[in-house]
Amino acid sequence: MSTPIPTLTSEQQDQLQRLAPTVDRDQAIWLSGYFAGLAGAGTAPAALPADDGAAAATAAPAAPAARRLTVLYGTDTGNSREVAGQVAAAATAQGVPAEVADMADYKTRLLKDEQDLVVIAATHGEGDPPPSAIGFFEFLAGRKAPKLPDVRFAVLALGDSTYEHYCSAGKQLDARLEELGASRLADRVDCDVDYEDDAEAWIADVVARLVPDEPPAGAAAAVPAGGAPSVDGAASSNGAVAHGKKHPFAAPLLENVVLTGRGSSKETRHVELSLEGSGLTYEPGDALGVVPQNDPQLVEALLDRLALSGDATVPTKQGDRPLREALTHAYEITAGTPRFIEQWATLSGAGELEALRDGDAKARFDYLHEHHVLDIVERFPVPGLDAAQLLAGLRPLQPRLYSIASSLAAAPDEAHLTVSTVRFELHGRPRTGVASGHLARIGDAEDLDVPVYVQANEHFRLPADDVPIIMVGAGTGVAPYRAFLQEREARGAEGRNWLVFGERNFRSDFLYQVEWQQLLKDGVLTRLDPAFSRDATPKTYVQDRLRQAGRDVWAWLEDGARIYVCGDATNMAPDVDATLAEIVAEHGGKGEDDAREYLSALKREHRYLLDVY
Amino acid sequence: MSTTKTTQAAAPAVEVDRSRDLSQPLEKLAPEESLKFHSDYLAGTIATDLVDEITRAVDENNNKLMKFHGIYQQDDRDLRDERRQQKLEPYFTFMLRGRLPGGVCTPEQWLKIDELGRLHGNDQFRLTTRQTFQFHYLDRNALREVMIGLRDVGLDGKAACGDVARTVMSGVHPGLSKLHKQVYEQARIASDHVIHKTSAYEEVWFGEKPATPRGDDEEPFYGKQYMPRKFKIGFAVPPSNDIDIYSQDLGFVAIASRGKLKGFNVVIGGGMGRTDRAPETYPRLGDVIGFIEVDQLVPTLDAVMGVQRDYGDRVTRSHARFKYTIDDKGLPFIKGEIERRLGFALAPAKRFRFDSNGDQLGWTTGDDGLEHFTLFIESGRIIDRGERRLLTGLRAIAQAGLCVFRLTPNQSVILSDVAPEDRPKVDALLAEHGIDNVPTKGRSALRLNSMACVAMPTCGLAMAEAERYLPDLITKIEGLLETHGLTEEPITIRMTGCPNGCARPYIAEIALTGRAPGKYNLYLGAGFHGQRLNKMVRENVGEDVILEVLDETLGAYAKDRQDGERFGDFVIRAGFVAEVTEGRFFND
Numbered sequence A: 001m002s003t004p005i006p007t008l009t010s011e012q013q014d015q016l017q018r019l020a021p022t023v024d025r026d027q028a029i030w031l032s033g034y035f036a037g038l039a040g041a042g043t044a045p046a047a048l049p050a051d052d053g054a055a056a057a058t059a060a061p062a063a064p065a066a067r068r069l070t071v072l073y074g075t076d077t078g079n080s081r082e083v084a085g086q087v088a089a090a091a092t093a094q095g096v097p098a099e100v101a102d103m104a105d106y107k108t109r110l111l112k113d114e115q116d117l118v119v120i121a122a123t124h125g126e127g128d129p130p131p132s133a134i135g136f137f138e139f140l141a142g143r144k145a146p147k148l149p150d151v152r153f154a155v156l157a158l159g160d161s162t163y164e165h166y167c168s169a170g171k172q173l174d175a176r177l178e179e180l181g182a183s184r185l186a187d188r189v190d191c192d193v194d195y196e197d198d199a200e201a202w203i204a205d206v207v208a209r210l211v212p213d214e215p216p217a218g219a220a221a222a223v224p225a226g227g228a229p230s231v232d233g234a235a236s237s238n239g240a241v242a243h244g245k246k247h248p249f250a251a252p253l254l255e256n257v258v259l260t261g262r263g264s265s266k267e268t269r270h271v272e273l274s275l276e277g278s279g280l281t282y283e284p285g286d287a288l289g290v291v292p293q294n295d296p297q298l299v300e301a302l303l304d305r306l307a308l309s310g311d312a313t314v315p316t317k318q319g320d321r322p323l324r325e326a327l328t329h330a331y332e333i334t335a336g337t338p339r340f341i342e343q344w345a346t347l348s349g350a351g352e353l354e355a356l357r358d359g360d361a362k363a364r365f366d367y368l369h370e371h372h373v374l375d376i377v378e379r380f381p382v383p384g385l386d387a388a389q390l391l392a393g394l395r396p397l398q399p400r401l402y403s404i405a406s407s408l409a410a411a412p413d414e415a416h417l418t419v420s421t422v423r424f425e426l427h428g429r430p431r432t433g434v435a436s437g438h439l440a441r442i443g444d445a446e447d448l449d450v451p452v453y454v455q456a457n458e459h460f461r462l463p464a465d466d467v468p469i470i471m472v473g474a475g476t477g478v479a480p481y482r483a484f485l486q487e488r489e490a491r492g493a494e495g496r497n498w499l500v501f502g503e504r505n506f507r508s509d510f511l512y513q514v515e516w517q518q519l520l521k522d523g524v525l526t527r528l529d530p531a532f533s534r535d536a537t538p539k540t541y542v543q544d545r546l547r548q549a550g551r552d553v554w555a556w557l558e559d560g561a562r563i564y565v566c567g568d569a570t571n572m573a574p575d576v577d578a579t580l581a582e583i584v585a586e587h588g589g590k591g592e593d594d595a596r597e598y599l600s601a602l603k604r605e606h607r608y609l610l611d612v613y
Numbered sequence B: 001m002s003t004t005k006t007t008q009a010a011a012p013a014v015e016v017d018r019s020r021d022l023s024q025p026l027e028k029l030a031p032e033e034s035l036k037f038h039s040d041y042l043a044g045t046i047a048t049d050l051v052d053e054i055t056r057a058v059d060e061n062n063n064k065l066m067k068f069h070g071i072y073q074q075d076d077r078d079l080r081d082e083r084r085q086q087k088l089e090p091y092f093t094f095m096l097r098g099r100l101p102g103g104v105c106t107p108e109q110w111l112k113i114d115e116l117g118r119l120h121g122n123d124q125f126r127l128t129t130r131q132t133f134q135f136h137y138l139d140r141n142a143l144r145e146v147m148i149g150l151r152d153v154g155l156d157g158k159a160a161c162g163d164v165a166r167t168v169m170s171g172v173h174p175g176l177s178k179l180h181k182q183v184y185e186q187a188r189i190a191s192d193h194v195i196h197k198t199s200a201y202e203e204v205w206f207g208e209k210p211a212t213p214r215g216d217d218e219e220p221f222y223g224k225q226y227m228p229r230k231f232k233i234g235f236a237v238p239p240s241n242d243i244d245i246y247s248q249d250l251g252f253v254a255i256a257s258r259g260k261l262k263g264f265n266v267v268i269g270g271g272m273g274r275t276d277r278a279p280e281t282y283p284r285l286g287d288v289i290g291f292i293e294v295d296q297l298v299p300t301l302d303a304v305m306g307v308q309r310d311y312g313d314r315v316t317r318s319h320a321r322f323k324y325t326i327d328d329k330g331l332p333f334i335k336g337e338i339e340r341r342l343g344f345a346l347a348p349a350k351r352f353r354f355d356s357n358g359d360q361l362g363w364t365t366g367d368d369g370l371e372h373f374t375l376f377i378e379s380g381r382i383i384d385r386g387e388r389r390l391l392t393g394l395r396a397i398a399q400a401g402l403c404v405f406r407l408t409p410n411q412s413v414i415l416s417d418v419a420p421e422d423r424p425k426v427d428a429l430l431a432e433h434g435i436d437n438v439p440t441k442g443r444s445a446l447r448l449n450s451m452a453c454v455a456m457p458t459c460g461l462a463m464a465e466a467e468r469y470l471p472d473l474i475t476k477i478e479g480l481l482e483t484h485g486l487t488e489e490p491i492t493i494r495m496t497g498c499p500n501g502c503a504r505p506y507i508a509e510i511a512l513t514g515r516a517p518g519k520y521n522l523y524l525g526a527g528f529h530g531q532r533l534n535k536m537v538r539e540n541v542g543e544d545v546i547l548e549v550l551d552e553t554l555g556a557y558a559k560d561r562q563d564g565e566r567f568g569d570f571v572i573r574a575g576f577v578a579e580v581t582e583g584r585f586f587n588d
């Protein structure tokens, strides 16, 4: 091979040379995931970041005719990164070298020179871009965005159809790129949380359109290079061999205690799981994916209402299973999705459902919030229904993410979670969240396993040991801070640590109170400002404590402090953001716009980090 | 107090060991002495702790200092383990003990106590064995509000706890109202005289900064180190020994002729507290050392307390009470030192007679023609329980302004000074709230002569239940009394959750002190009116053994007693237990 690939030893090159011609497209994609897995599991040095990967890619000899391809992704929980890696692998396999870039650190000035742009964009918050991609979105939406007459593009939107603003981030991008004069390579596809199949089909379609009419010589030789950029998806731990989303590790339950005291208005649990022997590692700030089970009682209720036998076998991703088991382990049977409305409208022919199906998204969303699967099937019975028809309307059971509340430095081979049990009433019937309900149900049971995987969270990390940090968290939002402080204590980190914690009542809801008290005594925690909304009148929230301490917040920020916000996305995060703007304006003597810009700058410098849900 | 510290006063008549008292440098004394000395006259940093947001507790030192202000930090012991697992701090609450000399409480004051109890004290409050009231379950953040509420009706928590003279007791004998009034007057004078003066109280609780920083004149009598330990004063009005005069550090027995108060016999050195398996600790009954005229009361207070202040043990707190000072230095020396400070010799004690230390329950007509109703309250807890709505009922009576409240030393209350024509109104209000006015109805004389300390769940020192358990145990004992025909026989029984003796168990004919959950020491043989200590007959035993021993002894008593013979006297004569002649021999 003419040009050596800088990132590989010649021995590795030889091995790849021999392997490359033999692999077909699917194998190439699998391999990319495989390398990704290795990197995710920490085996491969994570020292293969975007730029190197890109270098490797562009260094590869591309067909002269071929246009340059950039695969740009915006992710929070890693799915888009994984898909982007697959796109690059597929394209490279077809002789189209690809550069993979994360919107989080994409140099926007490069945009005007792009040729082919394939975008994988997730939606977060309430129809917002992933926090780390907000900068990119702002740039693109803004006046500074360049015209893109020569750019061809295609957008894959990742989302969750149970949210009101389904895939809205992807939709925005798709529309805006067109607005800027770029031409659409392939139509946008919106993927629900079970995106894998749709994504794969879309990738095939897009790649096909990328490929120049006659494949260039040495396309095969480009394959190994293709492997490289896909390694950029490394931080995703969805490896094929290492335990990941697709291969969760059955983690033995070590402890499961209720943290909230008597008389609390909520139930929050402390769950300790063992990762021993899993090979799983994580960093403070990472989350744990928990694969839940549905409430057996709900499964029975559903079977009963639908007059279906739980023993009838049905096909599932994991092969044929009894329906009862499928409903327990394989499908979402609490909150429904538009797909379910569609399916049930067809099956029942009920006018109300048809109207919803054909009506606007908002109405559908509101209805789904008020009516879970069980409520719909009760209201609109479908006589003689068979299992397959039901399952066709359901979507695969999704893992739930939980911020890891421990540090391996303090609790080797363990992952601790802080889980608030979702309980509510709907139509006079008590309901529980799938995962939190499952964890509450199993309680402190002996020798019981919980399938888990590590969900890296690159955008929520501790800074250098000497950097001061302000940690703002309400409720379970403190979870990652427990990990942070354990880590900093173990490392003997110098940096000052300030925790602003919010909950309802001091007596019952001061999560991990004695641990904070100890950390304060030991000087690890420099300061703790609690806010208990239901003790004091007027109600006090974390943002109120920040405002009261405005002068100090400003001083810390000016000292280079990082500020973290974790927990509720709907109210807390926006309120905190607004308050921070006020503080910067007042104590920094800035106008509103300058204050905003100050915060945006903090975000760009990764000094203002969010992990909200 | 008027006299300045007399440590430097002329050397005592006889030479005694001064190696453990106030004359020694701080570093030689118990840490509490340094704490007091450096506390800026009990201010400490309490004010800062009161607003700590990370905990609802105060730090250990401030906790000790707050006792001088009437406040104890506690935690709900029922929840301790549960909350530890939940990574939550213990459920800290505070107990506040008011100062109520002689237990006399106006309707206005009662209503305020009732209000604060409902607002902050878990819908209840408690009458104590020293004639005052206590709130439990107070949130630290509510303490100031409660203190201010008390001040509004002329009450405070000063000297309710801590190394100072405690709330001064005074017998409540409703029959002798005229004499009671005169004695109560003196009790008030004594209380106001011995109370500590520091402005820290007003500063901490009301935010009133003193004009000038606190200096040496802040506590003319106490000085920076106050007393070595608590100091208890009480006034008895014979023939009732309801206050257990022999358990007080300093007691005054009212001597009167034809209803006119003449003076007092002085009794010193009583105390109950002891520790299991520590024979050097023991309960002790006071010694009568002489007689004083009424106008010699204040100088006597200064002299007696001065001696304990200057000679009391400040190295070992479990040995710091006056009773030990007396036994260490010898009664003659102590008496001599008192007389030296008084500047005169005490007159010989006058003759007097006690017949009981219980309450005279039900309606009595006083010699002032007014009516007095002594209401039996089991363990002093003022709370609405089912039919019997004590809290609400007594509030109604207070609102109607029908009486003055007099708290008894047996945790009960007297609705006193009721105009004869109002008596039916009181009866009606009682009935309306499910409170019967016939104490003996459905209650044995044993129950009516029972006392239990607080213990679980609030008392930090409790090893076993008391208040929550004694009523049930008595029900079981009543079964025995029934079979032996002793239901009407007055016998005193007292239970405490630990050996500290808050319900003065060591002078009860039957006593139980807690050792562990469900386990008690059983004592028998005390004098019916508190004139003789009892003795342990079983150590660390459960209910079955207790009932067994009581069945045997009560059975024998019913069979073999001589007429008029008390149970306590009988068990000694019948050889069930040896007589204890002096505290020092209690553990022999």
Ligand code: SRM
Residues within 6 Å of the ligand: B072, B074, B095, B097, B127, B128, B129, B130, B131, B132, B133, B134, B136, B160, B166, B167, B229, B232, B247, B270, B271, B272, B273, B274, B321, B380, B411, B452, B453, B454, B455, B458, B459, B460, B461, B500, B501, B502, B503, B504
């Ligand atoms: C409320 C009361 C018992 C009751 O059921 O009424 C009581 C309750 C407590 N006593 Fe007492 N004592 C109470 C009368 C007594 C008496 C009886 C008396 O004074 O007539 C005694 C025995 C006499 C004596 O002092 O020797 C008594 C001897 C003690 C002792 C042992 C003192 C000693 O020197 O041996 C302690 C422990 C201590 O002080 O270290 C103690 C300590 C306590 C504490 C404050 C526990 C503590 O130190 O943390 C108890 C609070 C429990 C709670 O939750 O309320 N209490 N205590 C009484 C309040 C009286 C008052 O209004 O001031």
Ligand SMILES: Cc1cc2nc3c(=O)[nH]c(=O)nc-3n(C[C@H](O)[C@H](O)[C@H](O)COP(=O)(O)OP(=O)(O)OC[C@H]3O[C@@H](n4cnc5c(N)ncnc54)[C@H](O)[C@@H]3O)c2cc1C
Residues within 6 Å of the ligand: A162, A287, A292, A334, A335, A369, A370, A400, A401, A402, A403, A404, A418, A419, A420, A421, A422, A424, A425, A426, A432, A433, A434, A435, A436, A437, A476, A477, A479, A611, A612, A613
């Ligand atoms: C990065 C990340 C970190 C996270 N960390 C944590 C953490 O540390 N601790 C933690 O507890 N959670 C955390 N979460 C949230 C967690 O992942 C789950 O979303 C949460 O536990 C609920 O999942 P569930 O399966 O119990 O409930 P689900 O079965 O998913 O039910 C939740 C759904 O119930 C429905 N619902 C809820 N209330 C009502 C109502 N009143 N009426 C009608 N419908 C209603 C809604 O459809 C809602 O979406 C995190 C989430 C993310 C993304």
Ligand SMILES: Cc1cc2nc3c(=O)[nH]c(=O)nc-3n(C[C@H](O)[C@H](O)[C@H](O)COP(=O)(O)O)c2cc1C
Residues within 6 Å of the ligand: A074, A075, A076, A077, A078, A079, A080, A081, A122, A123, A124, A125, A126, A127, A128, A130, A158, A159, A160, A161, A163, A164, A165, A166, A167, A168, A192, A193, A195, A569, A612, A613
């Ligand atoms: C906190 C949170 C909020 C979300 N909000 C939305 C939303 O508003 N609309 C939507 O379509 N999907 C929403 N999603 C679903 C994600 O877009 C979906 O899980 C996607 O696969 C994540 O891709 P990523 O791993 O690349 O971030 C949300 C997911 C999370 C965790």
Ligand code: SF4
Residues within 6 Å of the ligand: B453, B454, B455, B456, B459, B460, B461, B462, B463, B466, B496, B497, B498, B499, B500, B501, B502, B503
């Ligand atoms: S006797 Fe012991 S248990 Fe009872 S109140 Fe006193 S200190 Fe507490």
